[in-house]
Amino acid sequence: MATWTWFHRLASPPHVYAFARRWTPWFGGCAAVAIVVALYGGLVLAPADYQQKDAFRMVYVHAPTAWLSLMIYTTMAIAAAVGLIWRMKVAHAAAAACAPVGAWMTVAALGTGMLYGKPMWGTYWVWDPRLTAELVLLFLYFGYMGLRAGIEDPVKADKASAVLAVVGVINVPIIKFSVEWWNSLHQTATVMQMGKPKMDFDMLWPLLLMLLGFLLYFITVLLIRLRAELLRRERNASWVREVLA
Amino acid sequence: MNEFLEMGGYGKYLWPTFALGIGVVILNLVLALNSLAAAKQEARRRLEMPQ
Numbered sequence: 001m002a003t004w005t006w007f008h009r010l011a012s013p014p015h016v017y018a019f020a021r022r023w024t025p026w027f028g029g030c031a032a033v034a035i036v037v038a039l040y041g042g043l044v045l046a047p048a049d050y051q052q053k054d055a056f057r058m059v060y061v062h063a064p065t066a067w068l069s070l071m072i073y074t075t076m077a078i079a080a081a082v083g084l085i086w087r088m089k090v091a092h093a094a095a096a097a098c099a100p101v102g103a104w105m106t107v108a109a110l111g112t113g114m115l116y117g118k119p120m121w122g123t124y125w126v127w128d129p130r131l132t133a134e135l136v137l138l139f140l141y142f143g144y145m146g147l148r149a150g151i152e153d154p155v156k157a158d159k160a161s162a163v164l165a166v167v168g169v170i171n172v173p174i175i176k177f178s179v180e181w182w183n184s185l186h187q188t189a190t191v192m193q194m195g196k197p198k199m200d201f202d203m204l205w206p207l208l209l210m211l212l213g214f215l216l217y218f219i220t221v222l223l224i225r226l227r228a229e230l231l232r233r234e235r236n237a238s239w240v241r242e243v244l245a
Numbered sequence: 246m247n248e249f250l251e252m253g254g255y256g257k258y259l260w261p262t263f264a265l266g267i268g269v270v271i272l273n274l275v276l277a278l279n280s281l282a283a284a285k286q287e288a289r290r291r292l293e294m295p296q
Contacts, residue, residue, distance in 0.1 A: 035270070043263075044249075054253035061266030101273050108269040115262040119255055217270060224277040228284035240288055 011088045013230045014239035020223035021243075028220040034213030041206030049203070058116040059190075060207060064214040066109035069137060070172050072102035072218060076144070077169035080162035090226075092158040093233055095165060096148060097225035101218060103141035110134055121185050129178040130186040133171060140168040154233065 009015045042060035049056035076098035083091035113131065114124040125131065144161050151157035179188045190198050199207070234240050252259045289295070 039263075048253065053255065055255040055259065057252070058255075058259055058262045061262050065266055065269070100276065104269050104273050108266055111265045112262045115258045115265070119258050214270075217274075221273050221277045224274075224281050228277070228281040231281075231284040231288045235291070241292055241294065244285060244289055244292070244294060 011086070011090055013090055013093075013234055013237070014243075016090050017227055017230050017239070017243060020227050024220055024223045027216050027223065031213050031216035031220055034209050034216060038206045038210035038213055041209065046203045046206055047200075052120065055116070055119050056203075058112060060210050062109065062112040062116050063207060064210045065105050065112055066134070067211060068214050068218055069102060069106040069109045069134070070175060071215070072098050072105060073137060073140070073165075074169065074172055075222075076102060077165045077172075080165035083158060084162045084166070089233060090230070092162065093229035094222070094226055095162060096158075097222055097229050099141055099145050099148075101221050101225070103138060103145065105218075106134065106138040106141060110138065117185075126185055128185050129182040130175065130184050133175040133178050136171055137175060140164075140171060144168070 038060065042057055046057070048054045076095045079091045079095035079098065082088055083095060110131075113134070117126075118124050144164055147161045147164055148157045151160060178184060179186050231240060250256055250260075
């Protein structure tokens, strides 16, 4: 019963708007603290790696952006599927709010990966399975946003883009497991693996804290964008008048 | 200080990496806030509320 009440509230735009407005500063504040502490930990406190030396510190930016690029796409696909199945307007709005953030995180993951790749592999780019699949992810985000922008009727835009988001989610496990399925220059999982991570704790904690900070940061930006999406969608609702008064 | 900036010779790759990552984080926040401000303004205009 309580679950259904919660689900119904999630489908109510005024409730979601109020929730987003209330919680944005908290998520944002915690994200900022986590990222700043993790930056200090990663750049100053963590010891240099015995193989990659100080270059390994690039992982503190590269891994969180890459991880977020995948997590945001997965979130977008789940929201889009919920929107399709239950015809929930808020879910479509959430999916639409995810796309630009995810696209920028993919750009950051590719860019930081190129800068990390040059000193480690001797080249900025190779058509390696992991790198190529991540580039495909960027095109999926572009496709999703382009499709939304290209269809004038918002209901049709929601449906068509949701189908693309759901179908495209197949790329997420391809990216994740590409380093195991094919020969790849990219290293295999260091933290996200079963059992003990391969990293020493002094190097690991800033990375885990940075991942948490980026996750909280994504929630912050998502809540802000979701509010914007809800305002654009709710044409003449009285609650819009109330929150803007 | 110089030693810290040089990062064992990897500074020329490391600092642009951090600049790009943090830059994208800040940019996304600014874009989201701008989008919300624009949506509020647009809704006020639509509902004929005072700006």
